[in-house]
Amino acid sequence: SLALDVNETNVIETARTAARIGSELFVIDDGWQHALGDWYPDPVKFPNGLRSVIEEVAKLGMTFGLWIEPEAFEIKSNLYKEHPEWAMAYPGCEPDVRYRGDADRHSMMLNLAKPEVADFLYTSIHKLVAETGISYLKLDMNTFFSSPGGADRLWIDYARNLDRIFQTLSKDFPSLLMENCASGAGRASLQMTRSFGRINRSDNQDALDMLKLHEGFTYMNMPRMAGGACHISDTMRHVNNRITPLKFQAYCGMLGSLACGKPLGKCSDEEIAEIRSYVDLYKKFRPVIHNGNFYRLASAFEHPYAIYEYVAKDRSEAVVFVLGASIQFGDRVPFFLVPGLDPDAVYEIECHGTVIPDQAEYFAEFAKYSPMTGRGLAQIGLHAALFGDYDCRVLHLKRK
Template sequence: MQIDYIAEKKLFVLATPNSTYAMAINGQGALGHVYWGKRVSRAADLFEPPPGFGGVSQQEYPGWGEYFFDEPALKIAFHDGTRDVRLRYASHDTVSHRESRELRILLKDSFYPLSVTLVYRLHPDCDVIDRHAVVTNEGADPMTIESVQSAAWYPPRDNTYRLSYQTGRWGKEYRPQEWTMGQGRAVLDTRRGTSGPDFTPFFWLDVNGKADEDNGQIWFGALHWSGNWKITIERNRDNQTRITGGVNDFDFSWVLRTRESFTTPVFSGAFTDAGFGAASRIWHDYQRAYLFRKEKANGLMPLIYNSWGTFQFDIDEKRMVQLAELAAGIGVELFVIDDGWFGRRINDKCSLGDWYPSPDRFPNGLNPLIDKVNSLGMDFGLWLEPEMVSPDSDLYRAHPDWVFRFQNRDCSQYRHQLVLNLARDDVKEFAFNTMHNLLRNHNIKYFKLDNNRYISEPGWACVDIPDQKSVWVKYYHNFYDIFERLTKAFPNVLFENCASGGGRVDFAMHRYFDRINRSDNQDPLDELFLHEGFTQANLPKLAGGGCHISKGMCGINGRSTPMRFQAHVGMLGSLAIGENLFQCNPAQLDELKGYAALYKEIRPVTHRGDFYRLISPREQPLAAFEYVSKDQNDAVLFVLGQSMQFRDVLPNIRLKGLRPETVYEVEGGKRMSGAGLMHIGIPVPLRGDFDSRVIRIRAVPEA
């Protein structure tokens, strides 16, 4: 990582291992964008400013004002009614941290006491640039932020770009979409109070749609925000493409009073010339090194049993003890009690918010069950939905003012529940203390956080009207504060992020959550497509769920699939079992035991290695995914069939990421060089429906 300032040219140059990012101060004193793309080693090559550099159209952080008509990064109303922002360079400095270096550029309005600090953070051996902005009122009069974005990104001018992005809904997340950009504007955003699933906060741009999994230049980015967000991708009439992203300005405003600052979420960007696969691996390595908690970054995901897939709300201490004994017998490492353990919770109509063990189902509390689970050699986990409350609950009867609501309006219920206003500090402390006390008083090693409805009627009557639209942002400031404190207090607890499945999957959540319920849809055929989309930006080992092996949860489409296929697909991420073990015969229990052993054997590679998408299920009647250890000595190949027809002969599976000269042994005894495996490949015959293979490949030790 390298940050240089060339004073005679007023030029800033940021260098990552494979890319260069440059900007300069123009003749009007504004900070203009110069270049973002493949690494340029000679700084003099950047001295010639691009077209439009001297005007307002190419400002690094454009305010709404002057003669600027595109999407602004900042829109402010000053106390006297002026709505015009003119930012000029004031100063800069660099700051070194233990694992990063920062460039901070201070911009100031040409008249009003407004300052904006642009922050660029670089990491060692990483092509990702983290950016955010800090907006400060340095005067005595209040000013109102109407829109504040984290950054504006400029890929090279005059190219025709293909925009790739993801859409979704419940049970159908991470669906790939494309748009070949002409003059115009695309807006990706969420307004539900979560970062998905309608869109995910990621984008990819490639030139003329020519990039594929292994080739082509790609500019790509990710917004670190879990609430309402917006990314605008536009190509203006001068053929300049700009990507602006940050907190959604829909139903948002923020009053900045004297000496107050607003810090935007991080908006990360990166460049590669090696295709979509390389872009994914850049994100995966970045998450391991700089997002995840250090104690969890390279940890192995335990084999989980979750009670929900079979029993849903019908749980009690006696039955769970019996179930735990069976789970331990097949090799489960983490036994999880899902919904139904608290209050009077016998269905989804009551008791959210009453987070104490059900006196009817767990009359002795949770500790006797936890002690039994621990004595069987397993850790214990628990489900919780702390952002929600049931109208039929002790909590709601005590604090009806804690929920979102507008005056003179009824509250909309969904799934018989309402949303607690976490922007309130008293609600925040209640949620924190609830989880902290459960963790302090019980030997809980896993918390599954759920969120099963969106925010509506976001009224906040106890604050002044000018401040009420800040609720969308303050909600997540408090949310992050809760989990910052919890993860520090309980560093060995595994936290899972679930929001009706994959409704809140973003890089901000990755800082606190070690596993993700990728989707409530655990039909293994659908999971082939879900995993392909999920891994575009997210580390594969995060891909969890409650019940990969389960008749009930795998039957969302009314489809029956073999246990073997369910297990193999589940091993693509973090495997969980939800099968009714009481109904399994000895042969089925032995089969589950075998899958548990296989999962544990391969997970050092699948959880710590590099990931390759070899064959897309959208293009062939099968999917093929490969994981390669960082030292390139071991690989695991998954070949997962959909439906074979016409006695078609499948193509050889060509591997990736191996050392060409090394000899490898393919499971079964065949030996081939890395070059042979990558260029010739291996045949993997599949028959019928839902056939699958998991194949291990190991480097042959040199004699």
């Protein structure tokens, strides 16, 4: 919402708006810290530390989280000034520098293959979590291994030490939800999943691209772990200039762990109310999405639409997402089979996402569904009418 321009005042203002959309967790991204490597609040932006912010967020009924990029440090950081030898570099060579913004924000990789570096990083993060009492820790990874030197077994020891840090932290703080940065660092792995409850699949926030990302991700990971690329957000719109409707963003985001990254302070009251309606709908379906069985009924790789189903373990209900990508004039989504339900039970079907204000009467006809048995759903199936690009529906099937 605020990019790097964060301070005590605008963070609290944003938190108040976040509470209006029904947020349960409020996270400050990059910009709160003194520098990469110095994981304490910037004294200019947060002269009172983070305590007043955390207390205000708690009053608003939300838990609090922070972003860190633990494997890098910046030239302006006190850590670099004290330990320039901790930068990853080939012996006798200068470390490779990642240029980002002003010169003092240029950064380098920390050589976590060195045990003293790994121990320091663990201590720094432990102190941060213990002192702030945060509920959520979001990792980032934006620096390349372009000069992997400075240790005899760099690749092996680096990976082992990184894993050890977060395995230990997960045991130190069992209620702390940690999000692993996966795509930029290639770490959507079962090894790292031992420590993390959420994975940032990608910085690609494009809702259409996210359909294929989610399909691939869920072949190895539970849908509930899907973070990143799962936002109500226009953050990365400048990359491909694609404009997607708010509803499409929200429904795609509901496939995993829904988040909102829009600049809420610039949203109208109507937009806030619309986002709140999607958040409320997601909370209603979240137990099934997070704990149910996942079916890919139609792949985004094979069709101009995608259909995904989540079925409760006790088969009492299911949630089906029908998401249009490129729906041409006159195209219709064919009937699709809905497996996994109790064949002898009867299910009521509720449709969400059909009302277009100036055509409500016409579209209402497409939202009417008669009750069906689980056997009928599995052998005859359902239909869902989509009209144009990014049109979408959510069908809720509930056992009578």
